[in-house]
Amino acid sequence: MLDEMLKEFYDIGKSLSSEKDTLKLFEKIINSSLKLTSADAGTIYIVIDRKTSEWSHIKNGSTRGNLLKFVISRNTSMNVNLQDYTAPISKKSISGFTVISGKSLRIDDAYKICDEVEYRHDHTFDNNTGYRTKSILSIPMKNHDNDITGVIQLINKKHSWKDAIDYDKNDAADGILPFNDTDELIMNSLAGQAAVALENNQLYRDMQGLLKVYKEQNSHLIYLSKNIMKAHEEERKRIAREIHDGPAQSAVNLSFKLEICKRYLSDGKMDDLVSEINNFSDSIHSTVKEIRTIIYDLKPSCLEDGLISAVQRYIETFSTSGSINIDFTYSGNDSAIEYYLTSTIYRIVQEALSNVRKHAEADNINIELVITNTRITLDIIDDGKGFVVEELKTRKFDRLKGGFGLEGIRERVELIRGDMTIQSTPGQGTELHIAIPLL
Ligand SMILES: Nc1ncnc2c1ncn2[C@@H]1O[C@H](COP(=O)(O)OP(=O)(O)O)[C@@H](O)[C@H]1O
Ligand SMILES: [Mg+2]
Incomplete structure (x- = not known):
């Protein structure tokens, strides 16, 4: 008998640690629990974060921000299908008490709980189904750090796990045994293994998620x-x-x-x-x-003095060789901006201004350059004749002749993980907005 149990226990440990499917893992835990203790029914609850619904744990009895989620239930004598539900963690319920106290709880008769204790058995399920809950063994699941990650609750110990109880009979409860020390010992050990297996399972899922993100980033x-x-x-x-x-x-x-x-x-x-x-x-x-x-x-030498002064100088030469009025405002510090960004932004300004001169017939251009610790934004707005942006898509450009061109700007901005938007309405000028992240 003991040999058989040890073997079962060993097999369970092995199969829990190798199970990758979370639902199957829950099933294995509950089935093994019923088998090892001859319990008639069992339920697993796990601690979840109230906001994210991610698996969580309870440290030193503090339940703040957490809920208890029912994840699986087995009943060998009655066919019941319980819906998923979550509940606040309270010392008034048996599962809540187990989680908060971190100790296992043994109740010989759920209908004869003494008044001195805080927890009560909720008879709703029995009343709705005709079931009769009698003996209960409620075991906290503890992870590596001794934090509580959930509860395994077992109900109605039978003489043998193969028995079924006929709850229609009046004396059904008579044959139900109290859980004993051995049950508690075995279940404490199993719950420990289950908690670690669940935690590993979660790590495995996290790793799968990371791998997916890594693959996506790699292809990008x-x-x-x-x-x-x-x-x-x-x-x-x-x-x-x-x-x-x-x-x-x-x-x-x-x-x-x-x-x-x-x-x-x-x-x-x-x-x-x-x-x-x-x-x-x-x-x-x-x-x-x-x-x-x-x-x-x-390699324009002006770029060596930094982005702001390069743009300023370019605007000066641009202004003296034409009749377009340019208003340039800027803020922030360009000393930490790397050369390749300076050069890209400088080329964008060059191309945008040359577009205004070539195509816009504008009187005024507003340029705003804002540098913060996290990003650079560049807005170039003219009051020229504008154009239909949609038509650009259908037009074919000679990239070599066009030099940087609007498409070239878009591609280069994408290369440095930035965003570019161009808005234009015929008769109402053109707006080019660029945002480049610095982190
Ligand atoms: N500021 C602007 N005002 C009016 N039209 C513009 C402006 N910028 C670009 N365009 C229009 O978009 C087209 C594409 O610009 P671009 O890609 O720079 O190529 P290119 O300047 O070589 O024609 C231009 O041919 C022009 O019709
Ligand atoms: Mg152009």
Whole structure:
């Protein structure tokens, strides 16, 4: 008999620790409890957080913020299906008392509980079903840290777990035994194992959740790195094109000019030679200028003084070369903003302003740059002729010619986990809003 019990107990321990399905785990705990104690019925309650409904626990009897949730019930003599319910934890109920006191409770007859104790048996279930609750064993489930995570409540000990009690008979209660010391000992140990198994089960579920988030983030990273590579590739193409159309073209022209000079020299046309050499020198200057512009564009030196001053200086040059009035307001400190963010935002300002000049026919532009510890927001608002934003989607743009372009802005803002919105109504100007997180 004892051997059989030990074996059962050992098997239960093993199967509890390997069960991944929470519902099956509850079933295993309750079935094993009934078998080991020959109880007729049993119920498991767990402690949950009142707000989140997540599994919780009770420390030192403090029930604040927690509820008791009924999770499973078994009845070997009667077929009952109880609905899920939660209840406040109170010392007036047997399960509540067990959770708060952290001690197991043995009642020999639920209808003969003495007046001195705080808890009472709730007869509602018996009254509704014709069941007769007599002996009760209520065991707290304690985790590794001795915090209470729930209760296993067993009802009506039978002579053998295979027996069934016929509650229609008047003397049904006579055959019911009180739970004994051994039952209490075994159940305390089982409840401990059950609590740890449930906690592991929850950890397992948390880990599954984390894994899912990790997988999602990973695929987002793959998406982003593809986009970064694409953006780099486009940038390289753009630079190649600029060099091809600019300095490379100029160098070819210079070699033509040199040929002309040689011809003048061999023909002895000295006046023509001098004028061609002057011309040649001008061309070299303009070629050097072209190269410098490309270099400057690759790494504008003004960015080294920080975002605010870079934007300010860009606005100054922009204003002097046109008739659009710009109002720039800013707040915050740009000293901690990394170079790649400064450069991205600077390019956005460049593109947005050049769009206003090219397309908007605006009189005024309002630019607001706000830097906080957690984010940067940039708003660029013009009072120009506006456009239908929806039409952008159907238009095909030559990305290389368009440079950064609105789509380019959107992609780059996404790469740095920011948001971009563009609002425009024909006749009512255009608003570009950018928000970039700094954390
Ligand atoms: N501030 C603006 N005011 C009016 N129209 C604009 C403005 N900004 C952009 N647009 C419209 O959106 C289109 C797309 O802009 P963009 O992507 O920068 O390409 P591009 O400037 O090369 O045409 C422009 O062609 C123009 O019609
Ligand atoms: Mg543009």
